Amino acid sequence: MAHFPKPAEGSWTEHFPQLGTAPVNYEDSISPEYYKLEKAAIFKQTWLNVGRVEQLPRVGSYFTRELDCVDTSIIVVRDRSAVRAFHNMCRHRGNKLVWQDYPNEEVKGTCRQFTCKYHGWRYGLDGELNFVQQESEFFDLDKADYPLVSVHCETWESFIFVNFATEPSETLLEFLGEVATGLSGYPFGEMTQTFGYRAVVGANWKLFNDAFSEFYHAPILHQNQAVASESAKLQQFGFEALHYDLFGDSGHGIVSTWGGMSPPKDLEMVKPIERILRSGLFGPWDQPPGIDLSELPPGLNPARHRAWGADTFQVFPNYVILVWERGWYLTYHYWPLAYDKHLFEGRLYFAPPRNATDRMRQELAAVTFKEYALQDGNTLEATQRSLKSRAATEFPLCDQEILPRNLHKTVADRVQAHRAATETAVVVAH
């Protein structure tokens, strides 16, 4: 029996008829060939979040990203007027431009210009080639012809996105669509106290996405995280979201969930340290003073439910923004490294702490996040191995697993469309 109302069709999934209700094939997660197609059809065509502007505090601040999913390394830098992105490659003879000690590791810092370690060519923050060592030795070299190769880079609400298409098919705002209209105006920029986690996980990138975009698993997998009496209740009740929405064929979607633990109705529902600190998985129980949360942007709490606690916005293909009613947020990235391996990044964003109490509450929220994520993450490598056996290939997903269903479907649609387009191109070329 549903505790929260479902759409007239009887289920969330059937409310979006393009999804179907059939079992889902997971061949897309165990095939090296398929990963190659995903790179070409998705990662090299779409807007990808690479961080937030606060990570580039001043002019000259930069970071590099190693992106296997687009076969390149990039530099993201704050110039006087804009945030820019470039391929991390020197135009002289292709040396990697920005790196330290280990060429395959990401770095960050601040500089006035980028200097190649090899022969000393220098580039401005705008990517222009400004200096060539022994320039007169070259043949008709015009420095204006050799700027760093730029990558399309746009920001929305200080979220930095890049796009590797020659010409992106849509602007960042068009791409984000209802995610942008739903979240614009939220005080993301005031939540500057961050905790950043990272793990390399031996599983396809979509599997962690699946794990974090459904909460059907929560009462079971995470049962020991609650006090025993509460855990029994949660298991009996199971999980139901307040609301789901999918935004056209964008691949983006939202799951809206309750927030009963922050603060709990009854203090006996939570662990002693949570009682003492007034904080836990759902974050500090008290909204941060000094940040105005009285009027939320229209996309939050779409069901307008009084028990609302958090909204998970899935941004296709590999990014998540999770906003908590209590006034903080999380982001996740799932960066593919191979068909069966990815880099998970999770970041928590809080208001700056006013004092030790605020800071200790954040510590409990950040540590709790890790305890949960370790449980979520560890099942994935085993799942990957099971799936690889192909002992079974199709899996029934329930109505609370609509976001995983939508992700796999959108990936399949994009790959299919790309295949069709490239086959046509081949035919035309013949």
Added chain:
Amino acid sequence: MSQMLPDDFADLECFAARWSLATERERYTARLASSMPELQELYDAALPRMADALDYLDQFDLEDLPEDARNLMRLFFSVVNASFPVESWKQPRVPDSGAAYLDLVDEPVI
């Protein structure tokens, strides 16, 4: 050895050398290297003192904590970390977390 914690917290001094650690990685590593009785001892002694510690620490500017106050803050970060084995897991490691890891690579260190 010289005193690490403020006088008011002399009762916790015996835990400071081992648990006043700057980063989450060090605290988590210390937790995994401890037995349950050791974690329980820290928890039992320190948890009832959490409120006092925060009252004491709240009088300072967080950016500019005196050395002994910073040690106290870090000790209680460890208490937060140790609370999971004690309150939830009955073992130092997250159950079923196997070889999984999650590194806090970017944190506001006190």
